[in-house]
Amino acid sequence: MTCCPDAALDILIDVSDTVDEAKLSKPDYYEYQILIAEALYKNDLIQTNDSAVFEAVRYYDSLAQIYPTGKPTSGTESRYVL
Numbered sequence: 001m002t003c004c005p006d007a008a009l010d011i012l013i014d015v016s017d018t019v020d021e022a023k024l025s026k027p028d029y030y031e032y033q034i035l036i037a038e039a040l041y042k043n044d045l046i047q048t049n050d051s052a053v054f055e056a057v058r059y060y061d062s063l064a065q066i067y068p069t070g071k072p073t074s075g076t077e078s079r080y081v082l
Contacts (some may be wrong), residue, residue: 001035005042012036030056
């Protein structure tokens, strides 16, 4: 996304046309919303998903409270760096 934010936005829009966002898991949905927000920002476009980004922030903040060291206690690997 660093070198070609316009291409990244096009790909994300294509994905949104083919994927039912309601069927995504919470982590996947929030990660997708953050990617959309980043692509819109880097293309100097108006943020249209700000409420979803605020939900994502609350979600990731809650994970940080549950896993303060950044590692789940269940022994499974997390794909998110806190």
